[in-house]
Amino acid sequence: MVGLASPAEAAASATATYAKTLDWGTGFEGKWTVKNTGTTTINSWTVEWDFPSGTSVTTAWDADVTSSGNHWTAKNKSWNGTLAPGASVSFGFNGAGPGSPTNCKLNGGSCDGGPSEPGDNPPSAPGTPSASGITDTSVQLSWTAASDDNGVKNYDVLRDGAVVATVAATSYTDTGLSAGTDYSYTVRARDTADQTGPASGARAVRTTGGDPGPGPGPGPGDTxxxxxxxxxxxxxxxxxxxxxxxxxxxxxxxxxxxxxxxxxxxxxxxxxxxxxxxxxxxxxxxxxxxxxxxxxxxxxxxxxxxxxxxxxxxxxxxxxxxxxxxxxxxxxxxxxxxxxxxxxxxxxxxxxxxxxxxxxxxxxxxxxxxxxxxxxxxxxxxxxxxxxxxxxxxxxxxxxxxxxxxxxxxxxxxxxxxxxxxxxxxxxxxxxxxxxxxxxxxxxxxxxxxxxxxxxxxxxxxxxxxxxxxxxxxxxxxxxxxxxxxFYGRGWTGVTQSAPGGSATGPASGTYEQGIEDYKVLKSRCPSNGTVAGTAYAHCGSEWWSYxxxxxxxxxxxxxxxxxxxxxxxxxxxxxxxxxxxxxxxxxxxxx
Missing domain, CATH: 3.20.20.80 (Glycosidases)
Structure with a gap:
């Protein structure tokens, strides 16, 4: 791994890993994580990388980021440079452009101590889990394996967004469920550095028994x-x-x-x-x-x-x-x-x-x-x-x-x-x-x-x-x-006739838009005083509303x-x- 100490000090090791956490088309959010994988404390860190032409950092946090051409350098803040053995720290930035970082260096050495750059990448998403053997209280899940540059260690199984198990195999049986209940399962992989990758696609499961409830499409008895x-x-x-x-x-x-x-x-x-x-x-x-x-x-x-x-x-x-x-x-x-x-x-x-x-x-x-x-x-x-x-x-x-x-x-x-x-x-x-x-x-x-x-x-x-x-x-x-x-009404102003069919001079005022207002406002502002064709109307002052x-x-x-x-x-x-x-x-x- 990368040596961070001077020759007179005991050698320390660390990695720097990169992930794109958000992408909104015209820009993205990136995150670097520096981890002390050695046995001695690190007192400062500097991460360097190259972006292709047209890609840049626009704002950053938790690090001081500077550039020279397409080469970017991030140095720790005064308060987050010290990392005890096993500790990690992250800094993030907003970026513009489509590119990804290359030629990563951490304190002058390779970000993962080997040929893979910009660091030890997180694993890929596993396949969408399949479900079988569904009972009132359990379901058998299986999925295709994720891939990783240094190997997948295990998988987190998530039920309705919460981790319910971490397993080494590509299958898991979830038990203790409720009958006739809907659940959603995803899986994410962990690599040997304990990084998690993106979640798989979701698999909807409904346990047997219980009240059938609403499923895809309204069936007989569903409302x-x-x-x-x-x-x-x-x-x-x-x-x-x-x-x-x-x-x-x-x-x-x-x-x-x-x-x-x-x-x-x-x-x-x-x-x-x-x-x-x-x-x-x-x-x-x-x-x-x-x-x-x-x-x-x-x-x-x-x-x-x-x-x-x-x-x-x-x-x-x-x-x-x-x-x-x-x-x-x-x-x-x-x-x-x-x-x-x-x-x-x-x-x-x-x-x-x-x-x-x-x-x-x-x-x-x-x-x-x-x-x-x-x-x-x-x-x-x-x-x-x-x-x-x-x-x-x-x-x-x-x-x-x-x-x-x-x-x-x-x-x-x-x-x-x-x-x-x-x-x-x-x-x-x-x-x-x-x-x-x-x-x-x-x-x-x-x-x-x-x-x-x-x-x-x-x-x-x-x-x-x-x-x-x-x-x-x-x-x-x-x-x-x-x-x-x-859940709203539509209304006019300049109205003298209480019954429908009256003339008006324009739309009544509304909180967000003329001629329209929420029910929660109208029930007090202009209470209904009549009904027509199965719905209510109200005439108050010069305003006429229906809702x-x-x-x-x-x-x-x-x-x-x-x-x-x-x-x-x-x-x-x-x-x-x-x-x-x-x-x-x-x-x-x-x-x-």
Whole structure:
């Protein structure tokens, strides 16, 4: 190993190892770890390496980093230069460019004392474990071996993100499980220097016995209760995964759609890397009361969702791509459906967070029709897309879509083959809200989420019952349709008429956007004083709002049950009250 002492001192040995801990496309985070592998104390250290042209360090911490051309040097701080035998210290940096370090030297010698540079590399990811011999209380796991430049010592087996065993073999039998319960298993390798590599892909396992509960796709007796969680909600809204626990909502839902990933250049891409997997949570903010550390491999919402699933293993999480703002990329992506589906699979199943997600949701607004942008891919594009994604994601992952509720003659439901696509989907989230709003600034005022038609409705076919009826008539099975609920209201100002159909002068003011406000605000700011077409409305001062209340949600859930629907979904969690009034109404209204 590398000698670090002067000739007059006893020889010491050490290694320096490098890992890229994050990569967000335009930059990355790197980490060096210096370890004293000898028997005497090290009093200082200097790590040197070369980056190829176009790659550089932009900021660094826990070391003083300088450069000369493409050659980089990191020296210890005054407080972290001393390493006792067996001790290690890490320093990190943010970088730009695609390159990796080469020609590593530690105190003038090779970083691992041999020809392999830049040091003793961590092992590769093992193969995704397979599961067999599943009983009420146990499962047999096996996986293909990882590789390492100096040899693999053993493997950590992780259940729901926590290590349950460390074994030398490529198999393990996990026991002491609960009957009829969902678990997620990953495996990571350790090398002879005790470095851990990336986790394998995740294997979902459900033990036998117990209550069958919701599995992939709503089957007979299953009821889906799904809510959207938005990555941008962690900012101004200050709404975090832990709020699902404190509100009591986590125990009352079955699925979460995490919104949104983007669709760019024919591929699925990260929506907000900071919120998704980098934001650090304190112990008070975290689901399990454990704070994030600066060097852990996964932070942000993804890690919080992992912790949520550990506490509520019945919850399935889907990553939703597109949405109103980011639907414009679908048309280009569908020029090569197989490549598009594969890019999304690779992102959803990234080893850093594969255990977090149980499938994908595709929110294209709208295929072969117009939303924020227009698409002219043809009516078959929806079926082609869902078939490509089912082929790539396989039968064990959820594949769903959020779809239009425009049941007008020649409207958006008629524009694409939703019936043909349904055979490949576990379910559709039918967006039975936003039918009417203050984008029609002068009115007429109308409820944005009417369950049924009513006299004077501004547009026939713009109601939930019409949308569900049309989809069923086209051949979409009722159990593959979820009724949509908005956890917000839409409103106008300059209104004198209490009943729907009044004129207005423009959108009412809202906390984040004109014409829209959360239910938790409206219930006090403008309490409902009437109902129309199965939903509530309110006239207070010069403002007119429509929104769903616990009572109207309950009646809509009863209607959904009578229609034989697969359940309900809502947009989105942060609009609810702190004690989850609307989620509770969905849960109790749908039953088991």
């Amino acid at each position: 889906v209760k799904l809510g959207y969680f938005t990555n941008w909600g962690v900012y101004q809204r200050n709404y975090h995964v832990k709020n699902l626990v404190t509100s009591g909502s986590a125990a009352k839902i079955t699925h979460i759609n995490y919104a949104f990933g983007n669709v760019q250049n024919g591929r699925c891409t990260i929506g907000d890397s900071y919120a998704d997997y980098d934001k650090a949570y304190t112990a008070a903010q975290s689901v399990d009361g454990v704070a994030d550390t600066w060097d852990q491999p996964l932070r942000g919402n993804f890690n919080q969702l992992r912790k949520l699933k550990a506490q509520y293993p019945h919850i399935k999480v889907l990553w939703s791509f597109g949405g109103w703002t980011w639907s414009g990329g679908f048309g280009q992506a569908m020029q090569n459906p197989a490549a598009f589906a594969d890019s999304c699979y690779q992102l959803v199943e990234d080893p850093r967070w594969a255990d977090v997600f149980d499938g994908i949701d595709l929110d294209w607004e709208y295929p072969n029709a117009c939303g924020l942008s227009c698409d002219s891919s043809g009516p078959a594009v929806m079926r082609t897309m869902m078939q490509a994604f089912r082929n790539r994601f396989g039968p064990d992952n959820l594949v769903t879509a959020a779809i239009t509720a425009d049941a007008s003659s020649g409207g958006k439901i008629d524009a694409a083959d939703y019936a043909g696509a349904a055979q490949y989907a576990d379910w559709y989230n039918v967006m039975t809200y936003d039918f009417f709003g203050a984008w029609a600034a002068q009115g007429p005022t109308a409820p944005h989420s009417p369950l049924t038609s009513y006299p004077g409705i501004p547009q026939e076919g713009f109601n939930s019952a019409a949308a569900i009826a049309k989809l069923k008539a086209k051949g979409v099975p009722a159990e593959k349709l979820l009724l949509g609920i908005g 769903d209340t616990p009572a109207t949600v309950a009646s809509k859930m009863g209607w959904a049950r009578n229609q034989g629907l697969g359940g309900a979904f809502f947009w989105e969690f942060s609009g609810d009250t702190a004690n989850g009034e609307l989620v509770s109404a969905i849960d109790s209204g749908l039953g088991g």
